[in-house]
Amino acid sequence: MSTAVETFEPAKPGSITRMEGRVVVTPLEMLDRATAQNAPVEILERLMALHERYEANRARQAFDAALASAKAEIPVILKNRTVDFTSQKGRTNYRHEDLAEIARTIDPILAKHGLSYRFRTKTEGGTATVTCIVSHRDGHSEENTLSAGHDNSGNKNSIQAVGSAITYLQRYTLKASLGLSASDDDDGKTTEPEVKVISHEQAEEIRDLIGKTSSNIDVFLKALKVESVADIPAKEYFRVIGMFTEKMKRVPQP
Known part of the structure; x- marks a missing residue:
């Protein structure tokens, strides 16, 4: 049949x-x-x-x-927010698109094609976990999950630290689910943001995932244009983790 x-x-x-x-x-x-x-x-x-x-x-x-x-139909999303502060680790300076800007850009287009998204959140200990669920009106849906520690940068209180981490993860899970890209606005500024790399713990986590997925580390590093795992930019961390998380799903379980 x-x-x-x-x-x-x-x-x-x-x-x-x-x-x-x-x-x-x-x-x-x-x-x-x-x-x-x-x-x-x-x-x-x-x-x-x-x-x-x-x-x-x-x-x-x-x-x-x-x-x-x-x-x-979705255009490149404008980076409409600037983060600039100095801590004991040095100066942090970068631009990003906030969740409202992403939603303003994509919501009408997704609705036109019968698509929608929602988030499922969970906090446990010092870790926040966000799952972005993209659904179609015919019933099929797909999920993308990322986790991160609470955002204790700046002078945030405990509630703000949780909220900031969740908002950050919402942006990244949504962008990963839809394959979105963003671009700086053309405001004439030429200041290059400081490139911050991943932490030692994050590098060890990525090395562990490389081993578990039997990935070719040379090909992986070449794709990211870095010489070692420790040189991976911090802004690429969640994208890399998401990529290996998806690859783990395809690894045969013993």
Whole structure:
């Protein structure tokens, strides 16, 4: 019994699809016929499972098509915020796009293609975890999760430290989920931000993931344009962790 669909064209439930001169009966149509013929329960259960897989596959294809169309329309997002402060570790100076600017840019385009997103957050100990869930109106959704310690930079109190970390992770999980890019505004400023690298603990975490995923470290470092793991810019940390997290999902479990 084949349910292969050569080209995706959303069909109404229970409809009959025509492909290359052939009539392809959907699993729901087959289930209706089996029910009308008083088929055994075992046959009905198998057809119901087939129908569920068929619908899940259709929903995934619709999600992929909608996301591709949306990404083709989403422009480069403007970095509209500046962070500039000095601590015991030195001066921190960089520009970034806040969550409101990202939402203002992408929300109308995502809605046009039946896409939406939401966040699930969790704090445990000194760690905040944020999961971005991107969903399509046909039912398929995909998730991207990142974790980080509370943001104790500046003069933040404990609540602000948690909120800052969550907002930061919301931006990065959303950008990672949609493959977004950002660009500085053209305000004529020529000051280059100080390049900060990852911490020793973060470098050890990345080395561990390289080993667990059997990744080629030379290819990895060349892609990031750095000479060693310790030279990875701090701003790339979450993107790298997200990349290895996805790769870990494909590693066969013992």
